[in-house]
Amino acid sequence: MIETIQLTKRYGDFTAVADLNLKVEKGEIYGFLGPNGAGKTTTIMMLLGILEPTSGSVKLFGKSMKSDYFNIKRRIGVLSENQYLYEDMTALEYLRFFGELYKVENVDRRISEVLGLVNLDHRKKELLRGYSKGMRQKLGLARALLHDPEILILDEPVSSLDPYGIKEVRDILMEENRKGKTMFISSHILSEIEKTCHRVGILNKGRLLAEDTMANLRRRLMDEVQLYIELERASDQILQTVKELPFVVSVEANNNQLSIKTKADRDYRGQLSTAIASRGGVVLSLRRHEMSLEEAFVTITEKNLSLLTEEGPAA
C-alpha cells in the first residue's frame, strides 16, 4: 500500500531523509518513530506528494503520485499534528466543504457518522474558532475519515488529547483498522505506538535505524536482560553460584529477592533455575523485565545506537 524506494530529501548540504526504504502492507498499522528533526514529517510530506524528493520514489497503491494524483489523494486520509481550520465555519460547514471536495456520496449522513464517532455531533453548529485543541484534533480525525480512505496517514494523532480522548481515538483507529484500513502513524507518544502498531520503524537523522515488530525490536535492542527471582530462602552459597555463571553480568540481593542481569543473546532462565536448584534453592517466582517501546526508543536514539547500526538499517 505504501512503499518508498531510496527516498532522499536534501536541503543544500543538509540531508533530511536519506535512502529511506519502507513498505507498509495492506491492513497494517505502521508506527513511525523518531526524535524531533529526525525527518518524519519530511517523509510524510513526500508520501503525500507535497514535497518533491531529491531522489528516490514513493508508491501508494502501487502507483506514483504523479501518475494518478487526484484518485490517489481521494484514497488517503491525513491528520496532521496541528489542526489548521477555517475559523469562520461551523464543523458541519467544514466537513461539507471537504465532503464536496472529496466527492463523498450521501455527505450529510456520512458527516453525522464521523461526527458521532469523534463525539462532536452535539457541537456541529458551533463556529470552529470556539473549539478547544482536543476538539480540533477530533474534527481533524473526522475530516480524515470522512471519505472513507483506504490509507490513513496520521501525524501525532493524540498529541492534544486528554487520556479519555486518547482512548477514544485509539478505539476509533483500531476499529478502522479492523475494517481494513492501512495506517501510517508518526508519533512521539511511544506507549500509543506500542498499543496500536503492528510494526515500528525508527528514524534518526533521516536514516531508518530499525524496522521490525515490537518483540523483535526489543530483542535487538537489549544487550542485557533483567530478571527478578524470588527464592524461598536465599543463601550465600546460592548467591555465589549464580554470580559464577558465565552469562550472569551482575547480581543484587535483597532478602530473598534477587535482581540479576544476564546477557541477552539467549534465554538463560532455565539454566539459572537449574543452578539455583542444584544448591538446594527453591524458586518461588521468576520474572523478566520487558522493555517498553519508550525504553527502546530512548535506547535507540541515545544509548545503543551502535547495536542497530552494527546490524545495519532494516531492509
Place this chain on the structure above:
Amino acid sequence: MSIAHRAHAIRVLAKREIKSTLYGVGLYITLFIVFLAASYFFVNSSLRNVFDGGILALTNPITEPFFFSVGIAATYLGLCSALAISRERDLGTLEVLFYGPVDTFAYIGAKFLHQLLAFVVVLIFAAVNFFLVSQVTNFGFTSDFVGLLVLSLFLTSCMVSFGIFLSVSTRRMMVSVLVFLGLVFFFLGFSAAHAVIMSLPSQGMTPLMIYVRIILDNMKVVMDWISPISYFSRGMTAVFMGDAAQYVLSLVSSIVYSGILLVASAWVFKKQGVRR
C-alpha cells in the same frame, strides 16, 4: 481525467471563497465607497463641465465614472488576491487542502475564479447603478456599455493575477499587502510623473531634464507591459476613442498578461511549497 478533477476542485474551492466574500462586509464597503466616489466624480467632473462650458462634449459621460469605479473595485480585488494565498499559508489551511485532491493549478485557478466572480457581483451592482444614473440624468445607457462591462472583467483579471503573483511570491501576509500597495502607488506615481514631465515644454529644458525625460519615456514602455494599471488605461483609451481594433487588442493583451502571471504564480507556488 485530471482536467475534470481539477475543474471540480476549482469549483468547490471557489464556491467556498465566494460564499465567504458574499457573507462578509468587505465587498459591500468597497461597493459603497466605489459608488460614492463615482457619483462625486460624475457630478464634479461631467456636470461641472456642463455648467462651465454650457455643453458636454463627451460621447458617453458615464464611461469615465464607470472606469473610475471599476479601477477602485479591481484594486480592492487585487489587494484581496495579494492576501489570499499568503493568508492561507500563514493560517496553515493551505497545507490541509493539499492533503486532499487539490493541486497547484486547481488552487491558483480557484483563487483567480473567486476574485473574478466577486468582480461579477461588483459589475451587477455597477450596471444597475449606472443604469439608474442614466435614467435619472437622461445620459444614454448605450449598448457600448455592455462592451465596457466585458472589457472591465478582463482588465480586472490583470489586477487579480498580479495580486496572486505577489501573494505566492511573498509568502507572508503583511509583506504581500505592503508590496502590493507599494507597487500600485509606484505605478500610479510613475504614471503621474511621466505625464507631468511629458507635458512640460521641451524648449529651455536643462540637459538633465531632457535626460530624465528620455529615461522616463523608455521606462514607460516597460511599465506599460508590467503594470496592471496600464492595461486599464489602454482599455479606457480604446473605449473613449471608439477604436474597435484597440478594444480587441486590449482584451487579448489582458488575457495574455493574466495567463503569463498565473502560470508564473503556479511555478513560484510549486517552488515555495504549501507549508507555513
